Amino acid sequence: xxxxxxxxxxxxxxxxxxxxxxxxxxxxxxxxxxxxxxxxxxxxxxxxxxxxxxxxxxxxxxxxxxxxxxxxxxxxxxxxxxxxxxxxxxxxxxxxxxxxxxxxxxxxxxxxxxxxxxxxxxxxxxxxxxxxxxxxxxxxxxxxxxxxxxxxxxxxxxx
Amino acid sequence: xxxxxxxxxxxxxxxxxxxxxxxxxxxxxxxxxxxxxxxxxxxxxxxxxxxxxxxxxxxxxxxxxxxxxxxxxxxxxxxxxxxxxxxxxxxxxxxxxxxxxxxxxxxxxxxxxxxxxxxxxxxxxxxxxxxxxxxxxxxxxxxxxxxxxxxxxxxxxxxxxxxxxxxxxxxxxxxxxxxxxxxxxxxxxxxxxxxxxxxxxxxxxxxxxxxxxxxxxxxxxxxxxxxxxxxxxxxxxxxxxxxxxxxxxxxxxxxxxxxxxxxxxxxxxxxxxxxxxxxxxxxxxxxxxx
Ligand code: SF4
Ligand code: SF4
Numbered sequence: 001x002x003x004x005x006x007x008x009x010x011x012x013x014x015x016x017x018x019x020x021x022x023x024x025x026x027x028x029x030x031x032x033x034x035x036x037x038x039x040x041x042x043x044x045x046x047x048x049x050x051x052x053x054x055x056x057x058x059x060x061x062x063x064x065x066x067x068x069x070x071x072x073x074x075x076x077x078x079x080x081x082x083x084x085x086x087x088x089x090x091x092x093x094x095x096x097x098x099x100x101x102x103x104x105x106x107x108x109x110x111x112x113x114x115x116x117x118x119x120x121x122x123x124x125x126x127x128x129x130x131x132x133x134x135x136x137x138x139x140x141x142x143x144x145x146x147x148x149x150x151x152x153x154x155x156x157x158x159x
Numbered sequence: 160x161x162x163x164x165x166x167x168x169x170x171x172x173x174x175x176x177x178x179x180x181x182x183x184x185x186x187x188x189x190x191x192x193x194x195x196x197x198x199x200x201x202x203x204x205x206x207x208x209x210x211x212x213x214x215x216x217x218x219x220x221x222x223x224x225x226x227x228x229x230x231x232x233x234x235x236x237x238x239x240x241x242x243x244x245x246x247x248x249x250x251x252x253x254x255x256x257x258x259x260x261x262x263x264x265x266x267x268x269x270x271x272x273x274x275x276x277x278x279x280x281x282x283x284x285x286x287x288x289x290x291x292x293x294x295x296x297x298x299x300x301x302x303x304x305x306x307x308x309x310x311x312x313x314x315x316x317x318x319x320x321x322x323x324x325x326x327x328x329x330x331x332x333x334x335x336x337x338x339x340x341x342x343x344x345x346x347x348x349x350x351x352x353x354x355x356x357x358x359x360x361x362x363x364x365x366x367x368x369x370x371x372x373x374x375x376x377x378x379x380x381x382x383x384x385x386x387x388x389x390x391x392x393x394x395x396x397x398x399x400x401x402x403x404x405x406x407x408x409x410x411x412x413x414x415x416x417x418x419x420x421x422x423x424x425x426x427x428x429x430x431x432x433x434x435x436x437x438x439x440x441x442x443x444x445x446x447x448x449x
Contacts, residue, residue, distance in 0.1 A: 027370075028354075028356065030370075031362075031367055031370075056354075056356070060310075061348075061353060062312075062313035065313070066313055079207055082208035086209050091209070095205050106197075106198035109169055110172060118427060121427075122175065122179045124178060128166070128172070130196055131197065140268075141217070143267050144213075144220060144263055144266075147216075148216055148263065150209075150210055153210060
């Protein structure tokens with residue numbers, strides 16, 4: 001079983017009857033190349049879909065999974081396929097800054113000096129009480145990310 | 160009641176007005192909010208999409224912080240709710256996975272035993288109607304287009320108490336403070352920002368948003384009402400990017416804050432991109448009860 005077939009099986013993809021309800025209710029598909037039904041079919045056939053850019057156009061709204069009459073976990077499938085794409089180094093680099101932010105501050109969106117100012121003016125702690133202001137805890141977060149190999153994973157690859 | 164506040168990156172670092180309003184409102188309601196050293200939830204679209212195990216490990220670390228103090232977690236963002244509720248579900252239901260994640264957490268002296276409940280603030284508010292009425296000082300009289308947002312409603316199997324086909328829990332709260340919900344087509348649809356699309360494919364994110372805004376604007380609401388800072392950001396920044404529409408955007412806690420008598424300026428709703436002046440004017444002109 002190749003990894004795509006495994007991801008497909010873990011998400012019940014074999015139960016799909018190709019009714020197309022997922023595609024019909026997909027808000028992203030109306031604006032992008034994402035075709036959920038086709039993606040499910042290709043994954044079921046074990047085709048390597050990890051290189052398809054539209055894999056990253058799913059907003060994870062769960063409309064498809066809710067509407068599927070057969071209980072296919074379409075969103076789980078898409079997330080698993082994204083994980084595989086990342087392992088192959090085949091993913092949009094545009095998210096790397098959010099990932100670096102996570103590693104360096106613990107937050108996907110870090111605090112800007114402007115918002116720090118607003119926080120102080122409206123009576124919030126200027127520096128939020130989180131890991132970004134607690135060096136010892138931040139080190140632990142970095143260690144967790146080092147153990148799971150997250151940075152190595154996203155810094156690898158070629159595309 | 161005492162809960163651990165999980166403010167989330169956006170309310171904390173971008174729309175501080177939402178964090179401010181949350182603290183004001185829950186203080187009025189007599190709920191004590193405790194702070195913990197949290198990280199990003201981490202975001203379910205980007206980070207889970209990159210590596211499920213990393214997402215679970217950081218989610219588990221966050222949950223472990225609250226568990227140490229025996230507290231449940233209060234989220235004020237659908238993304239945080241979806242992410243933490245989702246990782247909690249896996250860590251509670253799947254002991255093998257939990258042990259695997261705990262092997263990582265134990266290397267930094269932490270452990271999660273599955274003892275925390277992740278709450279969405281709208282669900283908590285829905286149990287406090289009487290206290291909300293007691294604290295209300297103003298009937299705001301605002302006409303609001305309610306946006307629920309995907310990760311509050313779905314996956315529905317994770318949210319059994321909710322009528323996901325036709326939810327009215329937010330409308331019920333708004334009616335307590337004299338606001339009128341304005342219906343629109345495809346009300347429960349996506350704002351277009353989730354799944355990493357907001358940062359990954361702006362064109363798609365904005366087209367989904369534009370369709371939604373067109374339906375919302377038909378009813379001519381005073382503002383768009385949301386229960387998620389990420390949807391909030393998408394509506395507020397998105398209208399500027401589209402250079403179209405001009406509908407103020409309000410998080411439910413901002414509305415309650417004003418209804419509980421706090422001045423809009425003190426809640427800093429004027430720090431939004433889409434002007435909130437009309438809202439501020441309207442609220443200023445109202446008479447407090449008593
Ligand atoms: S809705 Fe379900 S059964 Fe129908 S095509 Fe999509 S995945 Fe297959
Ligand atoms: S979860 Fe993704 S694939 Fe499914 S309907 Fe929403 S955007 Fe489309």
